Amino acid sequence: MNARFPVMAIVLAATLAAAPARAADGRELVAMPPMMQEHMLASMRDHLVVLNEILADLAEEKYAEAAKVAEARLGMSSFGLHGASHMAPHMPKGMREAGESLHRAASRFALLAQEADVERSYAAMRKLTGALGEMTTACAACHAGYRIR
Numbered sequence: 001m002n003a004r005f006p007v008m009a010i011v012l013a014a015t016l017a018a019a020p021a022r023a024a025d026g027r028e029l030v031a032m033p034p035m036m037q038e039h040m041l042a043s044m045r046d047h048l049v050v051l052n053e054i055l056a057d058l059a060e061e062k063y064a065e066a067a068k069v070a071e072a073r074l075g076m077s078s079f080g081l082h083g084a085s086h087m088a089p090h091m092p093k094g095m096r097e098a099g100e101s102l103h104r105a106a107s108r109f110a111l112l113a114q115e116a117d118v119e120r121s122y123a124a125m126r127k128l129t130g131a132l133g134e135m136t137t138a139c140a141a142c143h144a145g146y147r148i149r
Ligand code: HEC
Pocket: 041, 042, 044, 045, 047, 048, 051, 095, 096, 098, 099, 102, 135, 136, 138, 139, 140, 142, 143, 146, 147, 148, 149
């Protein structure tokens, strides 16, 4: 075995251990009380569950169900659910806007899903996938800009 290998391995291990955990993380840290952090992360995990349910509904052509879950848990009707009025003052403007754009897109998706349920057309599906993309764009935009821990 190459005699220098152990030395190199130690140097590499030391370099990795010393590397800051958040190297090249340009996200803005948003401070909020611990309870609010937990609440936000729980509601985030629910966002992903909802997205997953919506995709399953679409795969089975259950557009009315997709509309219901999108509006109730991500749309404008979900504001109370997420405690938006308590959270908003802790958020920078850009973060609030990303949140609002998610809720607006989800409500638009819900309307288009009701339409798709009636029309069952390719054109209706195209609009629906567009609105779905606007929803995930809002998820991605906020995640790219902000962190809470
Ligand atoms: C308004 C901003 C914002 C929007 C919109 C948003 N998120 Fe988040 N999300 C966050 C922040 C901030 C975190 C915590 C990041 C960190 O500090 O590590 C997070 C974390 C998460 C987590 C990890 C939860 C955990 O327990 O670790 C999941 C999953 C998640 N988001 C899913 C989603 C999905 C899916 C969407 C869109 C449907 C979405 N989020 C939209 C801001 C947002």
